[in-house]
Amino acid sequence: MTTIVPSPGINRRTLVSTLAVLPVLSGTFFSTAAQAQTATSDPLPSWNDGATKQSIVNFVTAVTRDGAPDFVAVPQRIATFDNDGTLWCEHPMYVQFAFALDRVKAMAPLHPDWNQKQPFKAVLDGDMKALAKLGERGVAELIMVTHAGMTSDEFSKIVVDWLGSARDPRFKRPYTELVYQPMLELLAYLRANGFKTYIVSGGGIEFMRPWSERVYGVPPEQVVGSSIKTRFETRQGRPELFRLPEVNFVDDKAGKPVGINQFIGRRPIAAFGNSDGDLEMLQWTTMSGGVRFGLLVHHSDADREYAYDRNTPFGRLDKALDAAALNKWTVVDMKNDWKRVFSFA
Amino acid sequence: MTTIVPSPGINRRTLVSTLAVLPVLSGTFFSTAAQAQTATSDPLPSWNDGATKQSIVNFVTAVTRDGAPDFVAVPQRIATFDNDGTLWCEHPMYVQFAFALDRVKAMAPLHPDWNQKQPFKAVLDGDMKALAKLGERGVAELIMVTHAGMTSDEFSKIVVDWLGSARDPRFKRPYTELVYQPMLELLAYLRANGFKTYIVSGGGIEFMRPWSERVYGVPPEQVVGSSIKTRFETRQGRPELFRLPEVNFVDDKAGKPVGINQFIGRRPIAAFGNSDGDLEMLQWTTMSGGVRFGLLVHHSDADREYAYDRNTPFGRLDKALDAAALNKWTVVDMKNDWKRVFSFA
Numbered sequence: 001m002t003t004i005v006p007s008p009g010i011n012r013r014t015l016v017s018t019l020a021v022l023p024v025l026s027g028t029f030f031s032t033a034a035q036a037q038t039a040t041s042d043p044l045p046s047w048n049d050g051a052t053k054q055s056i057v058n059f060v061t062a063v064t065r066d067g068a069p070d071f072v073a074v075p076q077r078i079a080t081f082d083n084d085g086t087l088w089c090e091h092p093m094y095v096q097f098a099f100a101l102d103r104v105k106a107m108a109p110l111h112p113d114w115n116q117k118q119p120f121k122a123v124l125d126g127d128m129k130a131l132a133k134l135g136e137r138g139v140a141e142l143i144m145v146t147h148a149g150m151t152s153d154e155f156s157k158i159v160v161d162w163l164g165s166a167r168d169p170r171f172k173r174p175y176t177e178l179v180y181q182p183m184l185e186l187l188a189y190l191r192a193n194g195f196k197t198y199i200v201s202g203g204g205i206e207f208m209r210p211w212s213e214r215v216y217g218v219p220p221e222q223v224v225g226s227s228i229k230t231r232f233e234t235r236q237g238r239p240e241l242f243r244l245p246e247v248n249f250v251d252d253k254a255g256k257p258v259g260i261n262q263f264i265g266r267r268p269i270a271a272f273g274n275s276d277g278d279l280e281m282l283q284w285t286t287m288s289g290g291v292r293f294g295l296l297v298h299h300s301d302a303d304r305e306y307a308y309d310r311n312t313p314f315g316r317l318d319k320a321l322d323a324a325a326l327n328k329w330t331v332v333d334m335k336n337d338w339k340r341v342f343s344f345a
Numbered sequence: 346m347t348t349i350v351p352s353p354g355i356n357r358r359t360l361v362s363t364l365a366v367l368p369v370l371s372g373t374f375f376s377t378a379a380q381a382q383t384a385t386s387d388p389l390p391s392w393n394d395g396a397t398k399q400s401i402v403n404f405v406t407a408v409t410r411d412g413a414p415d416f417v418a419v420p421q422r423i424a425t426f427d428n429d430g431t432l433w434c435e436h437p438m439y440v441q442f443a444f445a446l447d448r449v450k451a452m453a454p455l456h457p458d459w460n461q462k463q464p465f466k467a468v469l470d471g472d473m474k475a476l477a478k479l480g481e482r483g484v485a486e487l488i489m490v491t492h493a494g495m496t497s498d499e500f501s502k503i504v505v506d507w508l509g510s511a512r513d514p515r516f517k518r519p520y521t522e523l524v525y526q527p528m529l530e531l532l533a534y535l536r537a538n539g540f541k542t543y544i545v546s547g548g549g550i551e552f553m554r555p556w557s558e559r560v561y562g563v564p565p566e567q568v569v570g571s572s573i574k575t576r577f578e579t580r581q582g583r584p585e586l587f588r589l590p591e592v593n594f595v596d597d598k599a600g601k602p603v604g605i606n607q608f609i610g611r612r613p614i615a616a617f618g619n620s621d622g623d624l625e626m627l628q629w630t631t632m633s634g635g636v637r638f639g640l641l642v643h644h645s646d647a648d649r650e651y652a653y654d655r656n657t658p659f660g661r662l663d664k665a666l667d668a669a670a671l672n673k674w675t676v677v678d679m680k681n682d683w684k685r686v687f688s689f690a
Contacts, residue, residue, distance in 0.1 A: 075564060152606055196566075209610045219420060220610030221541075221566075230606060232599040232625055239628045241606050248607075254577040261497055261575060261586050262593075263608060265554045265565030280577055283584045 043189040045339070046182040052337040055330045056186065059293040063269065064193050070291040074194040078268040080224075080260060080281060081187070083201035083208060085274040085315040086297050087216060089178040091306045092169065094314065096207050097139075099162055103146035120145075144245035147204065148228055152241040156210045163211060173344065176215045180297075181343045182332075183272075187216060190270070198268075200224045200260055202252035202277055206243075224263045226251045252277045257284035269293065279320040286327055294329035296320060301335040304345065388534040390684070391527040397682040400675045401531065404638040408614065409538050415636040419539040423613040425569075425605060425626060426532070428546035428553060430619040430660040431642050432561060434523040436651045437514065439659065441552050442484075444507055448491035465490075489590035492549065493573055497586040501555045508556060518689065521560045525642075526688045527677075528617075532561060535615070543613070545569045545605055547597035547622055551588075569608045571596045597622045602629035614638065624665040631672055639674035641665055646680040649690065 047053040063072040084090035104114070104123040114120035119138035122131040131138060147155070168178055187197050199208060199218050205225030212218045227248040230241040251259040257280050260268065270293040271278070271285035282294040298317060299308050309317040324331050334341065392398040408417040429435035449459070449468040459465035464483035467475035476483060492500070513523055532542050544553060544563050550570030557563045572593040575586040596604040602625050605613060615638040616623070616630035627639040643662060644653050654662040669676050679686065 075558075205607070205610070213420075221608070223610060227607060230603050232602040232629065234628065234632075237632070239602065239625070239632050241602060241629075257577040257584065257586060258575050262550070262572060263566070265550070265568060280584070283579065284577065284586075287579075287582070287584050 043192065044182065044185050046185055048337055048339050050337060052330055052332055056189075056293075056295070059270065059291065060190065060193050062291050072269055072290070076266065076269060077190075077193070077195040078198065078264060078266050079190050079195045079270040080198045080200040080256075080264075080268045080272070080285065081183070082273040082275070082278045082281070083199050083203055083225075085299065086272055086278070087179055087183050087187075087199070088175065089168070089180075089305060090274075090315050091299075091308070094203065095175045096203050098166065098175075099159070099207070100142050100146045102162060102166060103158070104142060107146070144228070147207075148243045148245035150243055152206060152230060152243060155206055155243055159207055160210050171342075176211060177344055178342060179215055180338070181340045182338045183297075184216070184343070186272075187218070191217065195270070196222065198222045198224060198260075198264060200251065200256055200271075200281060202226055202250070202255075204228075205251070224251055224259045226255075254280045256281035260284065271295070272297070273320065274299065275315045275317050276320045279323055282320065282323070282327070282329060286329065294324070294327060295332060296324050296329055297332045298334060300333050301338075301341065303335075304341045305334060307335075388537065389527065389530050391530055393682055393684050395682060397675055397677055401534075401638075401640070404615065404636065405535065405538050407636050417614055417635070421611065421614060422535075422538070422540040423543065423609060423611050424535050424540045424615040425543045425545040425601075425609075425613045425617070425630065426528070427618040427620070427623045427626070428544050428548055428570075430644065431617055431623070432524055432528050432532075432544070433520065434513070434525075434650060435619075435660050436644075436653070439548065440520045441548050443511065443520075444504070444552070445487050445491045447507060447511060448503070449487060452491070489573075492552075493588045493590035495588055497551060497575060497588060500551055500588055504552055505555050516687075521556060522689055523687060524560060525683070526685045527683045528642075529561070529688070531617075532563070536562065540615070541567065543567045543569060543605075543609060545596065545601055545616075545626060547571055547595070547600075549573075550596070569596055569604045571600075599625045601626035605629065616640070617642070618665065619644065620660045620662050621665045624668055627665065627668070627672070627674060631674065639669070639672060640677060641669050641674055642677045643679060645678050646683075646686065648680075649686045650679060652680075 044053055044056065062068060062070040063077065065071060081087055084094055088095070101123050104120055108114050108120070108124055111120070114124060119131055119134045119142055122128070122134065122138070123142065150158070163174060163176055166175060167173060168175055171178060190197055197218055199212060199216065199222065201208060201224070203225050205223055205227050208225055209220035209223050212220060212223050229244045229246045229248045231244055232239065232241055234240070249255070249259065253276070256278065260281065267288055268285045269290070271282045272295045273282060274297040278296070286292040286294040296317065298321070299306050301307060308315060309321060321331070323329070332338070389398055389401065407413060407415040408422065410416060426432055429439055433440070446468050449465055453459050453465070453469055456465070459469060464476055464479045464487055467473070467479065467483070468487065495503070508519060508521055511520060512518060513520055516523060535542055542563055544557060544561065544567065546553060546569070548570050550568055550572050553570055554565035554568050557565060557568050574589045574591045574593040576589055577584065577586055579585070594600065594604065598621070601623065605626065612633055613630045614635070616627045617640045618627060619642040623641070631637040631639040641662065643666070644651050646652060653660060654666060666676070668674070677683070
């Protein structure tokens, strides 16, 4: 596993607190691994049979069988999913960070001074080591410069255009194809059982909304994420929302239950994550009485995807892995529990 | 019309910026005027025939007729409704402010010093004139003391309990019965035509969510409002969200488009309000190309409800009334357009 993103000094928190976003959705975009193929008999065909898969089916059966002791009414069937590392690949760097780096390059011709000015120079030189040395502040500056200063509609278009042309360095495919086929099936399976599926991500809300419906079947109003502030203004008779270089909300760690409560106003009954950033969301979801479900995706498959947990600069799964044992959360062993990782494989 | 709320110095903004809230929903509560009775033929039986009613029907027909030039796909059919003065009565004071005053009285036995200390003394003495003199700061303090310092779940229960016993001073009925029957029908009519109906209110989001589904058919996840900050904390093994005495978001005026974008991530195609606090929401909704709909409830009925517009301390309809003429928004003349105001009348 190559970690392109500078590790020391640039942790999950830094990225997250600056990977802030929010646009308005329009229509259908690029090609995608989109809808899960629900087999007639097995709703989770990309999951190997075993305890992991069984725990999912058992939970769904328990809360959906009318009259059963653990039955949960449809409006309360809220399931929340982290995005990076849970629904799509987060290595070798967060997709949104790759977006920021590419944006710097795209914007550079309008900023000739960037050739001599950090943190831009490091990006333009492709010098990730120099970028790492600049630490959190450098990253924050990159994010703000590339994510603010336009309207929400404009930003949405920039994201969609970028996703249409950008390719993952290892798999040489659009990032939107690097979504996990088993998780797409899980999303569809839950929805088929009356669940409302939400994304609750540390990533930028306006970075995800333009494509979440197309790729995950999750409409923009069911995406919760980090955000920068916006300002309403009417310019030349057109009301617009302008994106400001100021953090509004960080939807990570203890921020996730806060974001869930703020946006959804209901406590989920199932939550899905892959890192310590999801710990509080899983606690909030599962430690509330009643039959609840928590699941962590453990990246254990260096061949088909990546293998990492306790010692990764981002997507770290450490405290949450201990908590999983304690709280009886399901831990997906990617290597053994997933028949396929990506739809194209 | 008696205005109990102190007018000078305590404007909409002050109240709104402090009427901040957000809990988790549970189940079914108190009796209510709830569901609109959709007549078999006329979906809007409490609306008199005329241009106002016709404008609503024309709009819905235009955007829902498949193949028509102005057709809007179901996922884009977002309608946003202000609450105070648009869906329920906001006179003689905002219901949430009545709640705050009652809370001060309920909490007073635990705070013996309040008998001598403003702004509490004014409330306990029923001296609204003295309260008015204390201005914005006094109101803000009342709101924070009564709305923060508990968990979100606890606050939700407090609100529900209060609504179960509190009565409007003029109509002697629970506040949740002072919802406008024609607006309930309108909500139901839109939903029957594939719209997702949202509340977008300056009021506290956690003040509205515990009863919005029961009263309006609007689930908590479709309520956008002002909020105070919350903090996630695990106490005695229980994860909780604690409500802090600090403003998080003010969902009023230019804050409404910001809130809509943040929570919904789509631009509405129809918006409903009654005051200048709704101006930007209507602009954001209607001035975006395509067939869009804006509506203002004009309180013109002192007999059945209240009559107020340009010179009221809150719920003021002034700039928005001028903008309605300019932008061809529908203005409801409550007196002439509504056959009934409340379901009980």
